[in-house]
Amino acid sequence: MPELYLYHPVFRQTFAVFAFLLGMMVGSFLNVCIYRIPAGKSIVYPPSGCPLCGHAIRWYENIPVLSWLALRGRCSGCKAPISIQYPLVELLTGFLFLMAYIEWNLSIDLPFIFIYLALLIVIAGIDIKSQIVPHVLTIPGIACGLLYAYLAPGHSFLYAVAGLFIGGGALLLVIVTFYLVTKKIGMGGGDVMILAMIGSYVGPTKLAPVLFIASLGGILFFFAMRLLSGKRRIAGSITADDIKGSEHDLDRVIYFGPFLALGGAIMLFVSDDTIIRLLTF
Numbered sequence: 001m002p003e004l005y006l007y008h009p010v011f012r013q014t015f016a017v018f019a020f021l022l023g024m025m026v027g028s029f030l031n032v033c034i035y036r037i038p039a040g041k042s043i044v045y046p047p048s049g050c051p052l053c054g055h056a057i058r059w060y061e062n063i064p065v066l067s068w069l070a071l072r073g074r075c076s077g078c079k080a081p082i083s084i085q086y087p088l089v090e091l092l093t094g095f096l097f098l099m100a101y102i103e104w105n106l107s108i109d110l111p112f113i114f115i116y117l118a119l120l121i122v123i124a125g126i127d128i129k130s131q132i133v134p135h136v137l138t139i140p141g142i143a144c145g146l147l148y149a150y151l152a153p154g155h156s157f158l159y160a161v162a163g164l165f166i167g168g169g170a171l172l173l174v175i176v177t178f179y180l181v182t183k184k185i186g187m188g189g190g191d192v193m194i195l196a197m198i199g200s201y202v203g204p205t206k207l208a209p210v211l212f213i214a215s216l217g218g219i220l221f222f223f224a225m226r227l228l229s230g231k232r233r234i235a236g237s238i239t240a241d242d243i244k245g246s247e248h249d250l251d252r253v254i255y256f257g258p259f260l261a262l263g264g265a266i267m268l269f270v271s272d273d274t275i276i277r278l279l280t281f
């Protein structure tokens with residue numbers, strides 16, 4: 001049984017390091033996706049360069065986190081600052097991949113979990129930067145969630161389908177209710193797709209906690225932003241450009257997508273048993 005060796009501590013630790021490094025490399029690619037997908041650019045070609053001076057990024061300038069530190073967060077060509085988003089996304093992906101390996105070991109689950117976590121990070125990143133949720137990410141994500149349930153032992157395909165429809169349906173209901181009460185659209189169709197994708201992966205049981213985390217995060221963020229913009233208005237320095245994304249952002253009263261992704265990532269690591277135990281406490 002080769003599996004016995006795979007659980008040896010030395011192998012476990014080696015694979016854990018690999019999982020972290022793999023996550024950092026994937027995170028580096030996710031940064032490219034976050035930047036290029038909303039712009040409608042190819043994510044494979046051309047190779048990355050500085051958007052300001054066109055300086056081609058050499059291989060040693062493309063090592064996750066370390067290169068950013070070595071360059072002190074500046075382009076080696078024109079010294080333009082490189083966003084801290086780059087090392088943060090790399091570290092976050094590395095950390096989540098490591099957590100996933102610790103939880104799922106080398107199993108058929110692991111590649112599907114990696115894809116799920118990577119998609120959540122890209123979706124959150126694009127939503128934060130561009131206020132859109134691309135279907136090219138959520139639809140393959142849903143397909144992946146269903147395939148995962150179909151292939152992995154101990155998973156129910158019907159459960160995943162239920163998660164998909166309850167996830168999408170529940171949020172649609174929230175949006176309609178919110179609209180009827182406030183005459184404002186609190187969330188977009190993209191958020192429905194995100195929760196449908198999360199549902200196809202984690203199943204219907206975890207959807208309520210995901211929504212709870214997302215709502216709490218969204219509301220806290222909303223009030224924090226109001227507080228901040230209020231202060232800026234007092235300072236008399238706010239302009240139309242300051243309201244990022246102008247009309248589009250004003251439509252979306254509550255900033256929801258990234259918090260759905262956060263909830264979806266957290267609840268992946270919480271078992272159904274734990275939820276049931278908490279609910280029946």
Ligand SMILES: [Zn+2]
Pocket residue numbers: 050051052053054055075076077078079080
């Ligand atoms: Zn440059």
